[in-house]
Amino acid sequence: MVIQESNDLPKLASPAQRALAGAGITHLAQLTKWSEADLLQLHGIGPNAIKTLRQALAEKGLAFRPEHNG
Numbered sequence: 001m002v003i004q005e006s007n008d009l010p011k012l013a014s015p016a017q018r019a020l021a022g023a024g025i026t027h028l029a030q031l032t033k034w035s036e037a038d039l040l041q042l043h044g045i046g047p048n049a050i051k052t053l054r055q056a057l058a059e060k061g062l063a064f065r066p067e068h069n070g
Contacts, residue, residue: 007027008028
């Protein structure tokens with residue numbers, strides 16, 4: 001496992017930061033394993049945090065995991 005030296009997550013409100021830390025998410029690339037709906041289930045993550053994270057992922061050419069339909 002490669003451990004990155006810096007936290008590359010964007011600046012978020014404290015509740016969102018705590019929610020991500022509590023889920024073990026410390027780096028942007030880890031979010032590609034999560035769907036937006038999954039993240040919204042975390043206490044402290046709301047639409048503003050999702051928007052900020054989506055933009056940060058897009059800047060790196062990444063995206064949330066697609067939703068499973070059906």
